Structures are given as structure tokens and as C-alpha cells.
Amino acid sequence: MKNTIKVERAKQNMTQADLAEKAKVSRQTINAIELGKFTPSTILALKMARIFNTTVEQIFFLEDGDE
Amino acid sequence: MKNTIKVERAKQNMTQADLAEKAKVSRQTINAIELGKFTPSTILALKMARIFNTTVEQIFFLEDGDE
DNA sequence: TCTTTATGTAAAGTATACTTTACTTTTGAG
DNA sequence: CTCAAAAGTAAAGTATACTTTACATAAAGA
Numbered sequence: 001m002k003n004t005i006k007v008e009r010a011k012q013n014m015t016q017a018d019l020a021e022k023a024k025v026s027r028q029t030i031n032a033i034e035l036g037k038f039t040p041s042t043i044l045a046l047k048m049a050r051i052f053n054t055t056v057e058q059i060f061f062l063e064d065g066d067e
Numbered sequence: 068m069k070n071t072i073k074v075e076r077a078k079q080n081m082t083q084a085d086l087a088e089k090a091k092v093s094r095q096t097i098n099a100i101e102l103g104k105f106t107p108s109t110i111l112a113l114k115m116a117r118i119f120n121t122t123v124e125q126i127f128f129l130e131d132g133d134e
Numbered sequence: 135t136c137t138t139t140a141t142g143t144a145a146a147g148t149a150t151a152c153t154t155t156a157c158t159t160t161t162g163a164g
Numbered sequence: 165c166t167c168a169a170a171a172g173t174a175a176a177g178t179a180t181a182c183t184t185t186a187c188a189t190a191a192a193g194a
Binding site: 025026028029032033038039040041044 | 180181182183184
């Protein structure tokens, strides 16, 4: 799965730490998700979408390899 | 988190087993998610949205308790 | 250069998503 | 009522999301 978290953060001028705080997860969790190291829960995806004033589908994209 | 999976399945006249097969997870996984026993991954949420021709936000809803 | 801020990374531990097998209960058609 | 399909449940195991602590690196400004 791909994501546009970095871009959305840039739009809002927000650091990984800022986003982590707003979403109530650790900064490392945001970093890992942003780098595609793992897939967030749907709760976290929904929270990010809400924080960025957008939708889950505009942040996260299925790829061919996604089982 | 709440969800409307049962309703979406009904619209498409689809059993839990049907949905499980399309999403490539077990039937028990669908059952547990539908009953709110756990939160799916974002990949699974995106797949369900795609299967139901709708969006993640129309299937899954954050609640007050959601950390 | 020195310092600060943001990002990346790593390892160990905990919580939880998901699987498999198998059984029970509910529901609806006939 | 009966039978079959659908849904619910449970337990044990595996995979992975997420935390905490800690350190490394890069960029930018004083």
C-alpha cells in the first residue's frame, strides 16, 4: 500500500511529531507508516484522514501486491 | 469503531463467506470485524470499500472511545 | 562550528489482527 | 417440522501493529 502522508503533512506544515501527537500514536509509528514499513489500523487511517480534512482513499492506495 | 458491513452485504446480497472470499481473508475474520470484535487493517478496509463500490468512511465510523 | 529541529533506524516487548479447525446456534425455505 | 445454509463462537497459534528507549544523521540558523 502506498500513501501520501508526507505530502499531506507538508500541506498542513506539520512534522511527524505533530501528527503523532494529534493522532495519539508515537512518532516512530508515523515514521514507519509514512515509509511504508507497515500498514496502519483502520482507526488510525480514519484519524489521519480527519486530521488532514480528507478521506482515507486520498491518503492510502492499494497496490497490486496487496493481499 | 462502528461499521455498516452487514448492510453493505445485504445491498449486494452477499454472505460473510462471499465477502471473505472476495477480500481474501477468512470467514471468521469478516464475522469478527462485522461484530466489532476487532479493527481491520487499512488494506482490508480499502478492499471492502472497493468491493462494495463505496468509501472507507461510508463503512467505518470512529466513535468517542477510539484512541 | 555549535546547536537545534526533523527524520530515520534499531531492538525488545506488548497488544492485537488474522488463520485454522471445529463445533453450536440461528434462520429461512420447503 | 426438517434440513441446509448462514452466522456465531472458541481456542491455539502466527504475523504484525504499535510502544518505549535510545542513538544516528541531515539540514539550517546563530
